[in-house]
């Protein structure tokens with residue numbers, strides 16, 4: 001299992017009270033944050049199918065997703081297996097399971113707003129490895 005830490009400073013300086021620049025066709029762009037608390041970003045996967053998602057990530061904090069445009073499906077590892085969750089437009093989804101995502105209409109065709117802590121640790125494994133682990137843990 002691979003582990004990666006996000007440490008401070010984990011977001012760029014951002015001008016307040018004005019629109020922030022958003023880069024098109026970017027998998028993950030961190031926008032801004034509140035040090036010691038949260039950061040936000042745009043998430044737009046390049047993968048276009050579940051089969052292309054080689055690894056799922058599990059964070060040490062919950063992650064909130066809100067679909068802003070297009071279509072974006074999350075892959076969630078659970079003890080019963082890997083579940084696909086198409087994000088409903090403009091509807092917040094709080095994710096605590098190992099996850100990844102894809103855009104069924106092609107690379108970067110869906111964009112979600114993401115909110116997470118400004119420091120956390122992530123663990124990465126293949127989807128079936130997460131399912132085996134969660135099943136063994138009875139989670």
Ligand SMILES: [Fe+2]
Nearest residue numbers: 057059063099
């Ligand atoms: Fe994530």
